[in-house]
Amino acid sequence: MIRDKSFYKFFVILVISLAFQNLLVYGVNLADNLMLGAYSEKALSGSALCNQIQFLLQMLVVGAGEGAVVLGSQYWGKKDLKPIPHIIGVTLRFGVGIAAILFVIVFVAPTQVLGILTNDQIVIAEGVKYLRIICFTYIIFTTTNILTASLRAVGIVAIGYLVSAATLCINICLNTCLIFGNFGFPELGIEGAAYATLVSRCVELLIVIFYLKYREHQLNLTLKKLLFIDTSYVKDYIRVSLPVLLNQAQWGIAQMIQTAILGHLGAAAIAANSIAVIVFQVISVAAYGAASAAGITVGKTIGENNIEKLHEIVHTLQIIFLGIGIISGTLIFLVSSPILEVYHISAEAKVLAKQFMCVLAVTTVGTAYQMACDNGIIRGGGDTSFSMKMNLISMWGIIVPLSAIAAFVIKTPPVVVFALLKSDQIYKILPVVIHLRKWNWVKKVTRAEI
Structure with missing residues (x-):
């Protein structure tokens, strides 16, 4: 274990800042979830399906942004910041391009897209109302998140949670007004939640632009720097980011397929999955x-080329990850009953949500360890392809086929299907541990001549 107090101070500040930012981001989803759950089960189910498309976009944005983080953090360690604006410019081009494609698909064929996820026509109709509005946030959301992710590469994390805090406050206020028709506003239901999120995303981007223009002085990013980049960094970015992007894409698609499997088990299963997942996320x-x-x-x-210190860091981080997992799983179990009292949903949906959260209370321990080792240590070390290969085998060779068979052939109860869908969070511990101990994931991705 590392005994240097400065390491723990640096790491804990980073964790708290990033966790707080994630909490605020998921808080927006939780606010929509709770308020729509109090409005109607069909509205909740409709927004839950649309959020799976948002989740796919989020995974793709994370994949695009992680390339900038991996490259940028190593250049930061070398104390060479000149290449980072070029890398951010490349990342924005990839991210915005992906968001634009997804926007066109969803805007042109919302009913067909949601029809893949469920056969409940009432839920689809509610979802289409939400999707036709929320799709306009895709490019805005992508730009904001890539910029904040890129700044993390050089240790700038405060802007992320400031942006998310503003979004959460605005979203809750507008939800209160527009979903239920309070304070003289029209009662728009699920459409009100979508409009609230759209306004929040616009404010997010404006705050980031203001910060970059007037408060950020390390990289001194300007529109000119982001537009006129050294295109030679495209190859560097693709080499590092493509495996991450492909991994995140397959993960996002797989999550949509998992939702589709549960979605064809009825509206109660959709609502229960939505509640359980948002509690897990928070x-x-x-x-x-x-x-x-x-x-x-x-x-x-x-x-910094400090490989001896790296061994100590990796050992210490694994113990920290395991402790976080045990605490998180315990909390999910403890809040599972109280949180359900807030929702106005059917008794069947409540029972399923409780069962799903009990499953997550166990699998979260595995998630906190293997996901953090994989996406944190191994990916941060420069090996961005391991996760893609592991998840390709796990998701498409094991999880999706077994879960589909359990749901539609054997017709097991929804909780069994849900447990199968989440079982990879436990068994992926083994390949992650084996790969970590090989130490061949340590790769320098910066240019040698710089």
């Missing part, structure tokens, strides 16, 4: 914050 912010902080810390250490 409570697991520490695990995801620790993973992001680990990636930055590992990348910076490799950039």
